[in-house]
Each structure stands twice: as C-alpha cells, then as structure tokens.
Amino acid sequence: MEEAIYRHNKHWDKLYENLYKREIVHKLLKRVHLRQIEVMQGIRRGGKTTLCKLIINELIKENDPKSCLYINLDDPYFSELYSDSKNLYKLLELSEKLTGVKVEYLFLDEVQNVKSWEKFVKIAYDNEDVKKIYITGSNSSLLNKEFATLLSGRYLSSTIYPPSISEVLNFFGYKNRLDIVKNKSKVLKIIDELMQYGSFFEVLKEKESKRDIILNYYDTIIYRDCIANNGIRESKTFKEVSNFIISNTSNLYSYNSIAKAIGVNENTVKNYIEYLQDSYMCKEIRGFSYSLKHQIKAKRKIYINDNSFLAQTSFRFSKDFGKLFENLIYTELLKRGYEIYFYNRDFECDFICKKDEKLYAFQVCYELNNLNRDREVGALKRLPFDVKEKKIITYNQNDNIDGIIVESIINWREDETCS
Numbered sequence: 001m002e003e004a005i006y007r008h009n010k011h012w013d014k015l016y017e018n019l020y021k022r023e024i025v026h027k028l029l030k031r032v033h034l035r036q037i038e039v040m041q042g043i044r045r046g047g048k049t050t051l052c053k054l055i056i057n058e059l060i061k062e063n064d065p066k067s068c069l070y071i072n073l074d075d076p077y078f079s080e081l082y083s084d085s086k087n088l089y090k091l092l093e094l095s096e097k098l099t100g101v102k103v104e105y106l107f108l109d110e111v112q113n114v115k116s117w118e119k120f121v122k123i124a125y126d127n128e129d130v131k132k133i134y135i136t137g138s139n140s141s142l143l144n145k146e147f148a149t150l151l152s153g154r155y156l157s158s159t160i161y162p163p164s165i166s167e168v169l170n171f172f173g174y175k176n177r178l179d180i181v182k183n184k185s186k187v188l189k190i191i192d193e194l195m196q197y198g199s200f201f202e203v204l205k206e207k208e209s210k211r212d213i214i215l216n217y218y219d220t221i222i223y224r225d226c227i228a229n230n231g232i233r234e235s236k237t238f239k240e241v242s243n244f245i246i247s248n249t250s251n252l253y254s255y256n257s258i259a260k261a262i263g264v265n266e267n268t269v270k271n272y273i274e275y276l277q278d279s280y281m282c283k284e285i286r287g288f289s290y291s292l293k294h295q296i297k298a299k300r301k302i303y304i305n306d307n308s309f310l311a312q313t314s315f316r317f318s319k320d321f322g323k324l325f326e327n328l329i330y331t332e333l334l335k336r337g338y339e340i341y342f343y344n345r346d347f348e349c350d351f352i353c354k355k356d357e358k359l360y361a362f363q364v365c366y367e368l369n370n371l372n373r374d375r376e377v378g379a380l381k382r383l384p385f386d387v388k389e390k391k392i393i394t395y396n397q398n399d400n401i402d403g404i405i406v407e408s409i410i411n412w413r414e415d416e417t418c419s
Helices: 002-008 025-030 048-059 076-081 085-099 117-126 145-150 165-171 177-182 184-197 210-228 235-247 255-262 266-278 292-297 307-313 321-335 373-381
Strands: 037-042 068-072 105-109 132-137 155-160 282-286 300-304 339-344 348-355 358-364 389-394 399-401 404-408
Touching: 002 068, 002 085, 025 048, 037 048, 048 068, 048 105, 048 132, 068 085, 076 085, 085 117, 105 117, 117 132, 117 145, 165 184, 177 184, 184 210, 184 307, 184 321, 210 235, 210 266, 210 307, 235 255, 235 266, 235 307, 255 266, 266 282, 282 339, 300 307, 300 321, 307 321, 321 339, 321 348, 321 358, 348 373, 358 373, 373 389, 373 404
Parallel strands: 037 132, 037 155, 068 105, 105 132, 358 389, 389 404
Antiparallel strands: 282 300, 339 348, 348 358, 399 404
16 A cells, blocks of 8 residues: 555655646635645546646645645545544555654545545544645535535535537647637637537547547446446446436427436436436526526426537437537536526526626527527526626637627636626
C-alpha cells in the first residue's frame, strides 16, 4: 500500500502538469482557509480529480508538498479499506511514516467506495486531525439525508460538470471574444463536435477513438454507478429504461407512459430514473408553475448531462440537430447554475430558468426561419408571467425581433445574461 500511496502523490516530487483549466477552481481556492469539508460531486470523468490536483498545485506553493495527501479510492490497491472507514486512518499513518511530514490537507477521491466514510470524515474534522478535507464522489446520494445530518454544518458542496463551452474554447486556444470573432468557422466546428461528442476533456483531445471512450464511460456509469451500487438484479430491464429515456430526451413523459412502453412496473421506472439521476447521467425537469402541486402532477422531461451519451448511445434513424442543439443548451444552463424548468400549457417555451430569484426565458432553435419564426417568438411573447430576459438561442444567427434577443450560441455569454 505504501507504493500505491507514493504513486498517487506525484506532487511530492513536482507540480502536476498538463492540467486543464476549470473556472470553478477559483471559487474553491477562495475557501481553502475555511475548515469546512469540501465536497465535490459529479459525473464520473467530469473533472473532479483534475480539480483536486489543481488545488494541490496551489497549496504546495506555500506548504510542504508532503503535507498534501491524495488518494483515489477507485484504485483496487485500496480495496482492503472499503469495508470499514476506520481503515482510512491507515492512509494518514502510512503517509506520515513514509514522508516524516504531518498530513494537513487530505484528498479522498471517489470516497463512496468506503463503507461509512462519513463517520471517519466527521471524526477527523471534529478532532482537527488535518487542516482541510476534500472528498469527491460520483453519486448525488453521497450526501443523502443520513450523511447530511451527520455532517451538518461541517461541509460545503459543489457539483462538478464536464467543461462548459467557454472552458472548451479556452482549451482550444480561443480565450476571448476577439479570438472567437476572428475564428468563427473554427469555433462553430467545435460546437458541432460538442453536439456529437460532448465535452469530456479526454474525448475532446482524442481524434480517432472518441466513440469508444464515450461507450466505455457509459458502460461504467450504467454498470458500476447504477446497477452495482443499487443492487439491481434486472440489469437488462435497467438498460432498456436507460436507452428509452436517452432516445426520448426532451420529450414529455410520465412514469406510467414509460412503464407501458417497456412493459415494467411504474415504480420500477421511477426508481431507475432516480438511479440514473444519482449518477449524474441525466436530470428530470418539471413544468414551471407557481403551484408546487401542479409541478408534481404534470408530465416531465429528461435531458442528458453530456451530449456524448445522447448522440452516441441513443436510437435514431438520422442526426437530429434540433434535439442535439437543445440538449447542448440545457447542459450549458446547468453549468451556469440555473434552476431549470420548461413551460407547456397552451404553447411551449423550452426553458424557464431561475437564478438569484430572477426568471429567464430561453427558446432554443437550431435555425430560425419563416416556418418557425412566429412560433419561437410568439412563445416568449405569450408567457403569462414576467421574466428578466427573453432570448432565442440559435446555432449561427443574431437578431432582435420585437424586443426578443436572437443570439448565436457562440455569442451567448453569461455576463450579459445575468447582468
């Protein structure tokens, strides 16, 4: 195990290199001085490990590198620790024995693999065994009611998603608006790639085997984070439900309608969708209403948290650019921190979003033309409630129609939307 610990902590010898910049790291670094446990949750391969290493690189500028201990608990070498969280103390003891330096910053990656991990974390926090604890997990129930109660007041939580459009453009060297304007055709090709292959960094930098990587991610999430973690016996049925909802992304549905389509129990469908959401594969959104009762009773929609799974695993006869584009806009709204709804009464508005107690309305239209212009603009005009801003997001069009802003995806900036 000592050898494994050393392999996981290359920063003891030098800074981590070739890390991809993430915007959220600035927020996390501002909280380094706070004692609260830092919890980072998100989809597998979404960047949690990279964030840990980015934080470590900053910490060791002013601290002994050996005072930072990083452990990825997905590594089979640490499987003997899984059965009892008390075993985690061995990591601190072995690290300090190896280096002769007290551990001050502890990083536990994929901590959900350890039974009752939260008890160790609570005691280590209460006893001030280290200055700061960082934990990551690939399941949203990492902090379910029981865990949250035990750690109440002791943690800060962040959800980590695959990179946003601005982070992707930065990855490819387009760092500001001028770069984007000067290289518009190249930037739009990147948007095409995002629609088809999503924004996982490992996929972005790959040229030949993008789909193979995506399918590997998908299988890992389905079998490990969903089926194995929840003790699902009917794996075939679970995959059928998963494939059905991915193929029907953005369509209205009820649990009963899916159950009838697949031939399973309604409660089974509900549970399976919860497991998929827990793994950060997708998210269920409700129709916007000031009545909570109406929200609960009405039909819902599901969107996929990365376009790769929608484009590469769903059953489609042809490329549906409209659906892929709509899902890409959804993922960007999610990463920008919006609470997302849709509106569907006498007409439909794609996204009604809430942020900082303000409402925003977004229509998504891959290409605005004479056939759909009245419908897209009319939906925003007819909304029966006030919103701070109304926008139609397109692939490559910019306009202003009767006060409704039409904006291409590459011009759609957060600072303008939330000013």
